[in-house]
Amino acid sequence: MTISLADIQAAAGRLKGQxxxxxxxxxxALNARLGGRIFLKPETLQRAGAFKFRGxxxxxxxxxxxxxxxxxxxxxxxxxxxxxxxxxxxxxxxALIVMPSDSPAIKVENTRGYGAEVRLYDRFTEDxxxxxxxxxxxxxxxxxxxxxxxxxxxGQGTLGLEIVEQAAARGARLDTVICCVGGGGLMAGTSxxxxxxxxxxxxxxxxxxxxxxxxxxxxxxxxxTVDPAARSICDALLSPTPGELTWPINQKNLAGIVAVTDAExxxxxxxxxxxxxxxxxxxxxxxxxxxxxxxxDLKGRTAAIVLSGGNVDPExxxxxxxxxx
Numbered sequence: 001m002t003i004s005l006a007d008i009q010a011a012a013g014r015l016k017g018q019x020x021x022x023x024x025x026x027x028x029a030l031n032a033r034l035g036g037r038i039f040l041k042p043e044t045l046q047r048a049g050a051f052k053f054r055g056x057x058x059x060x061x062x063x064x065x066x067x068x069x070x071x072x073x074x075x076x077x078x079x080x081x082x083x084x085x086x087x088x089x090x091x092x093x094x095a096l097i098v099m100p101s102d103s104p105a106i107k108v109e110n111t112r113g114y115g116a117e118v119r120l121y122d123r124f125t126e127d128x129x130x131x132x133x134x135x136x137x138x139x140x141x142x143x144x145x146x147x148x149x150x151x152x153x154x155g156q157g158t159l160g161l162e163i164v165e166q167a168a169a170r171g172a173r174l175d176t177v178i179c180c181v182g183g184g185g186l187m188a189g190t191s192x193x194x195x196x197x198x199x200x201x202x203x204x205x206x207x208x209x210x211x212x213x214x215x216x217x218x219x220x221x222x223x224x225t226v227d228p229a230a231r232s233i234c235d236a237l238l239s240p241t242p243g244e245l246t247w248p249i250n251q252k253n254l255a256g257i258v259a260v261t262d263a264e265x266x267x268x269x270x271x272x273x274x275x276x277x278x279x280x281x282x283x284x285x286x287x288x289x290x291x292x293x294x295x296x297d298l299k300g301r302t303a304a305i306v307l308s309g310g311n312v313d314p315e316x317x318x319x320x321x322x323x324x325x
Contacts, residue, residue, distance in 0.1 A: 003150055003249065005196040008157035008189060011058040015158055018090065019054050020046050022159075024166040024304065029275050034291055035299035037172065041163055044280055044310030048110070050236070051159055051186055051308050052076075052083030052146075058155030059144055060087045068093045072144045073136040075099075075128040077235050078107030079283075079309050080146040085116035096141070098132045104235060104313035123238075124228070147185025148243035157189025163304045164197040174201045176303040178287040178296055181205040181214045181257060182237035184246030186308060191253035205250070205257035206290035208234040208265070208283070214242045214250060215257035223247050233262045233316065233325060236283030236309060258295040265289050266325040272307070273321065282316075284309035 024039045031038055043051040060072060071094035074084040081097040088095035095116040099108060100123040112118055121131055136143045145152065160177070167174050177194050181187045191203045207215055210230035217224045225241045232238060242250070260268075265282050268289040272278045280288070287305045290296045319325055 003153050003157065003189060003192050005193060007150070007154040008161055008193050011054070011151070011154040012158045012161055014058055014061050015054060015155065018057055019158070021162055022046055024163065024170070027276055036301040036303055038291070038298060039167060039172070039304040040276070040307055041159065041304055042278060042307045043159065044278060044284065044307055048079070048082040048086045048114070049309055049311040050079035050083065050284065051156060052079040053086060054158050055152035055155035055185060055189070056080065056083035056144065057087040057090070059149060059151040060084070060091050060093060062151060063093070063142060067142050071095060071139060071141040073098070073132045073139070073141045074144040074146070075132045076146050077238060078103045078111070079236050079311060081111040081116070082107060082114065082311065084144055085111045085114035089115045096135060098128050098135070100128075104311065104316065106313055107311055110311070147183035147239070148245045150245065153185050153189045153245065153249075155189070156186040157193045159186065159306065160190030160193030161197070163190070164194055167304060172302050174198055174304055175301040176202050176204060176296065176298060177306070178204045178206060178290055178303065179306040180237060180283060180286045180308050181207050181250070182283065183239040183243045184214060184250050185243065187254070188246040188249040190306070192249060195253050202255040203253055204255050204290065204296045206286040206296070207257055207259050208232040208237055208286060209259040209261045211238055212257065212259035213240070214247070215259055217242050217247065218251060218254065218257060234265060234283040234286060236281060237286065258290050260286050260289040260293060260295065262325060264293050266320045268292050269320050278307065279310050279312060279317070280307050281309050281312035
């Protein structure tokens with residue numbers, strides 16, 4: 001199954017007046033450091049603090065009345081959870097979210113704050129997909145996956161649509177776009193929009209080291225999986241394998257993917273806070289990290305970097321700022 005530019009444009013119509021059209025911002029300090037013209041797309045300013053609201057609202061808004069009455073079930077480490085919970089609240093839909101017990105407390109609290117029921121599980125010993133499927137079967141609810149759904153992908157793709165249109169309005173043609181990759185939904189949607197509107201733009205992905213299964217999949221030509229022993233502070237990007245729908249799209253569209261370490265991500269978070277005056281969560285900062293480390297070289301280029309979310313746990317953020325990570 002493929003996602004088209006028309007699907008993304010239709011999603012943009014549904015999201016109009018609901019999602020925030022986040023700005024494309026430019027920092028002279030960042031331009032000077034990287035030696036190019038660099039735009040930032042801060043989805044930290046999106047409703048529920050991350051890009052996930054886009055896909056969630058696009059999916060839920062297309063449910064029929066009977067489906068809405070029976071509710072939805074989602075599984076997420078936090079940002080999709082909040083996006084679904086908020087979209088469900090806006091549309092009057094009951095929602096239950098299956099979340100890891102080690103999710104940042106702020107993400108669990110916000111999900112409940114939007115009115116959703118939360119079912120916690122152990123990410124290392126339990127299967128969130130199986131738990132969600134059992135609950136959905138019992139309740140007759142619709143499962144809303146975090147990335148492997150065409151409506152979710154199309155909704156996330158509205159971010160790429162905005163990037164190209166906003167850059168063009170600034171008189172800029174993008175050489176490069178860098179975006180994070182977890183399960184691949186944001187990247188699949190964003191890369192589809194970017195390549196449709198600006199075919200010569202190179203789209204690069206960034207993943208946490210140890211959870212760089214899409215990078216390894218590009219190298220091997222097949223979907224790879226994560227070592228169960230792997231750990232990272234980038235809680236939003238800990239998917240075990242690329243999505244069945246997202247993988248072929250990203251395989252076709254991406255120029256490449258780089259992996260960044262937790263220490264490199266922490267340094268990028270400190271830079272975003274001190275220099276850019278932005279609070280970015282670890283997973284939301286991997287694309288910026290790829291640029292700051294030079295793993296994606298932007299010297300002499302015009303580029304857009306996606307800051308995908310800002311829902312960072314206060315205790316973790318304090319540790320990052322103190323240089324403990």
